[in-house]
Amino acid sequence: MDDYPTGNLDHNAPLLVVSGLGTGATKPMLVDPDLKEHGILIRSELPPIDGREAKTILHYIQEADATNWPWNASETTKKYRFKIKTVGRELLLPPRRARLPEDYEVPPSPPVLHSPFSPLSPGSTLYPDGLIDARWIEKHQELIPSICLCFYNLTSDPSLATLHDNRLKTDINAVKHALQQSGHRCRLAVVILSDQAPGAMEPFQERLEHIRRGTGLDPKTSLFVLPTKRSEAELEAAADSVLSSVFTQATEYYRDLGRRTRKKKGRGVAPQPTIPPTSGTSHTLSLQGWNVRYDFKAAVFAEFRQDMEAAVRSYEQAYESLFGTDVLETVPSWSPRFNDGRLLADVIAVRILRCLLWTGQSTAAVRRWQAHRYKLSDFLDQRGRGTQNYGWQAWESRWAEVMARLVEKAAFPELEPSGLTLFRAPEKALSAERLQPWEMLHHPGYWYRIAARHTLDRRKLAYSIPEDDRRPPDPSAKRMTVNIYNSYDTYMCPEPYEEYPLAGQGTDHAQKALTHLNLAIGEFLKRRQKRLAVEVALESAVELERIGAWKQLLEFLTPVWRAMSFRSESWWNLTEALSWILRKAAAQSGQADLVIAIDWELMNSRYTRRPQWQYDMNRALEGVEVEETPEVSLNDDAVTSFLESSFVFKHGEGRAGQTCPAQLAITSKAFSGSAPVVLGEIHVEFEGSLRALHLKHESSPKPMNSEPRGMIVTSPSLTETNLEIDTAPDDDVEEASSSHVTVLEGHDDITIAAGQTRVFELDVPLREAGEGKATSVRVKLAPEAFTLNYTMKLREDHSTEVWYVAPAKRRVTRANPLVIKVLPRPPKMEVKFVNVLKQYYAGEPIHIEVQLLNEEDVEANTRLDVHLYGQDVPHFKAHAENGSEDLNSAGEGEEAKLDGLVIGTIEASKSAKATIIINPINRPTAYDLTIKAWYTLSTDPGTHIVQIVAFQLNIVNPFEASYDLVPRLHSEPWPSVFDHEAVRELDENDGSLSRPRGLAQKWCLITRFGSFATEDLRVVDFDLQVKGTQGGVVCSASKNQTLPEEGILMAPKTMEEARFDVVAQKLSLDDRNPSTADLEFMIRWRRTSADPASAPNATPFLLDPFYVTVAEPRVLASVYYSVASSPSSPKSSTPSTPSLSAAAPQIIILDITIENPSSHFLTFGLTMEPSDEFAFSGAKTTSLNVLPVARRTVTYRLLPVVEGGSWINPQITVRDKYFQKVLKIIPTEGMKREGENILIWVPGQGEGGDDDDDEEQERTEE
């Protein structure tokens, strides 16, 4: 589009000249020196307005310039469309009339002068028979404004008002007059700026009215007042409204011009030129020609008015007349007017297209575009030089590009890159028709592509120019040779000897094509048509290849090649087309890596075989200049290959320490006849617990290619080798810190011929437990010239999951044969717990011995990890047998552990021991003891083998106990309030708090404990301790029995009893609150198997608090026996039963003691019922007064009348006389209770101890 003269194709908008704003230098509008000389100067005498407001307005107006607006009607926010020029106070208009040539003799009658742009004026380039040219459009678009918008200032100084206003009037009138004089019909619009606010304009109204009347301007259309004292936005809005009203004026102006043109056309006569032409053919413009000119003018004026429909009509008329009779067909094709006419046809066509696009008729536009193309080719075939020449193709290319540009400028929202559609749906009027697909307006990318295609066709035709024509013409013979070029269409393109000269640079077709292709690629990429972009890129690449721009080609195509979707989507023919071009470029510019990569890819026989091509990787770099041996790394994500690899484990499971057969198969799908590839190394990488596998080439003396298309199975042996990390930087080593990596290495002849499958059957040693997965196979190709590493991922659902058994193969049925599950090596270390006790008890330290028996064939270096899990685990320590020091456990709460107890080396079939000692636990619980024995064999120190043994530790209480606290009569008398000495003693000792002075009460704690152990335990001792008291009491406990020296041997499930005396005394006599004591009963015991010297284990029992003093009155019964005539009783040989000689009748003395710890005076009634069982002496009924804090005793003497060895039941009732409440009589030693009654034992013949089942029976007190 740039080829056309400037302004020819542009959209026309009314020209608005803004004068008097700003003092900045402005570009002169009129530059043509000839016109300038005779130009008409319009000038105003007043100085231009300066200042901030003026600048704002000027800036805003300049912003409104529509030159770069898109060519569509969608710009609805503005009601106007202007091309805006700014001048100072001077405006130079072109002359209205051309002048006569200087050498012209003035004829007698004065000649009629015409516009300098008319074909009638001898000075014009169109004289005498041109149609119209760009200068005419330029005149209206650039030189003659439709509106001259003059800005003036209105002074607000009242003293200067009259003077200024008069000057203003004069000036406006002068400008107006000058404009009228110029002959142009430019309209004058005046804007008067005032520095007032819009509301404060009232005082100036009269002055303004005065000016208006003085100048004869219409306040609605041509005189505007603009108070500037307001915000910028308001100022802009005001300027906007001025421009809007001025635009109506401008439209009127162009309508006037259009009307004038139509009037001229209506005359129907061809005007005569100022001077009849004398030179050349003296041919003047025909009437038809004039009609073309008038129609064109009318159309342009309509376009100025933005009336596109009218413009299209006029343009179409002009177009038809142009190709109609007597216009272009009369012009010979050698005449420059012929090409001028063609240019005009193009211009009209472009303008029609634009108007159609403007009004949204995109399909009509495409049709019009086609129509012009056909019309022109038809016309050229008939009247011109035909279409089989480069000139026509140049035009075709240009014509497509013009459309692309027009579509771009029209900026259809449907064709925006963000939109979805690639083409615009047809307008409504046409949508029902059968349309050509191309008639849906496609986005510019397609048009650019067509432009490029025509450029290439142009080159094809240019290259067929015979040599004679390509020789530059002899300057001397220029005139003569003109006609020779008749057969070449040189419309807007160079002569043949310039298009494709014999020597030197002609037209750079490639560059032209590339420009269009790149534009097209840009458009396609913008719309995410990446495949189409690649297609166009391929066209570009062919072009670059042709001109040998290798570097550019590489830069351009390499990313495309890397990213192209053809490869992943199996478009092999496209892949190879692109690859071959890129390879050529890479080879030319020494890009060895690309050459190798492409050769590697193209070896695959799915591509078409290139004739005469040597498929041999070793010779890939032949003819490529390489500076140093290149090293190339590729992977199958980026580049495919002719090699396919698979890896299969034969078994899904294996054990550490064993081996698993596996097959690595590499299949070559290279072209048959291509040279076999020698792989220097094959690496198989694993994920998980397996070691990388390296297979190295080792040329074998006998050739392997005995079966060229078959399968060869070999089984190279593998050895473990340590590799320095540095030597294998690409390896995925599992730990970065280790400087060595162990790999499995094997050697074989790795030569693979085309079509061959090489199968390597390998015994993969399994070392560590876990899952191992083959992830990738990397082959290394290292001929002399280069090194190539190619990594192939092993995919899980590979179709080639087969196990090869020569000569057949069978499919592996396992789900994923790439994966092997390595089970741990079966440990051959026996871990045993020795000397395990049947039961462990709370309170004892637990010793656990572990024996490790090495059943491996070689010695094992062993260490132990001991873990104890459970609730509130105790600490433990452990040591090995061989005298290593104790290690203490760490951690508490849920888990305690002890790691790394070194056992040391255990010889084969020898054993070692370790002991774990767990601190005593005080409650029954359960723990899990886990022992991990880690060992390594001296033959394979790298592999750790683990034997895990768990042990459940149940801890139970060895004893359970129950308790009973029974009252006893405290032997000491209660303090008497009548004993003044004791009272004094109390007073004296007032300071010391150590001695309690309150009431003392005595109790007996009877503890029955049973053995819950599963074996005999020896109770060594037991003990009662007062752990604490509440309620101001002193409490002491004492054992009231002795144990045998060796203790009591308790069989399982037997009971024992222990009795303790508990004496409690209140600290203060005044304190009568009940008080409690916390007691702890402790059994010390040891196992029968334990060393008697060792410290006994202690099992404590914490008792619930007991009341040890009471505040209520109580009645205690105590009994003792008097022997009347017999010797005193033998002092209880058996402590549990009273035993008396039964010879004499005995008297039983029963004391009823009433204790009154309260502060009340209490009266009790005592009644003793007579009984058959005994006779008694004492009060049968009595009344007893008990003082506060005192006790009284009533004694009965009973003579039993029953046989000895039985119980008698005295019926005694103690009644509180005041409360009428019967008090319970509490029996003490030697008595028992039966219901409400007490029972008294009558000793028999010394066998009375038999029936002491579980009742209170006690030897008598001393």
Next chain:
Amino acid sequence: MATAIPAIACLGVIGRNNNPLHTTILPTTTDPQTGRLAPLRTPLQFSLLLSSTLDIFESRARHAVASNTLLSGDFGLLHAVDDRLAAYGFETNTGVKFVAVVDMRGRILSGVGGKPAAGAGGGVSSPGGGVGAAGTGGAAASGTGPSSVVGAVGLRDGELKVVFRAMQTAYVRLLQNPFYDPEEGAKAGQLQQKRITSRRFAEEMRRIGDKWVPGGVNTL
């Protein structure tokens, strides 16, 4: 006076993974040298053309997902690459795509045997020939306005439905063959996707391409 009407220049079947399954190229022009019928473009160019339609399939599918419009399968006009060739598309619900490339001047209706070759022929590289065809139409239409200049018959969007229906029928018949596995080798990431090798299928495609005429209502 020859009239050019549209004819099918190429039929393509593209797999679910955008892999080419089948391409049938039909001659729609005349070789200027030998005078024989010849395809308008090279197989490579047709491959590129088919591949470029994938962009549009993708973009429309994306749009369909975004706007939640159910695709009917018939994509209609995908794009026109120039004033002669246009690609129409159809996608089955299993993601297999059928593309029909139509040469808008692929068939000459004329009583004269030799002449239409010059009219419609010329191939891509010399639009002179192409223009020649239009020229004859254009000369007659020069007075009537731009729309009739081309002279060729246009197409409505639905007119290729019969083609796609026939292609789908043929494809379904192919799938019914127990020895044809459409997914063979088409698993994730696998680069070797099988093309359709059935000769019967290829013949059927050729028959469809030959038989189709615009505006025809009969099932192909």
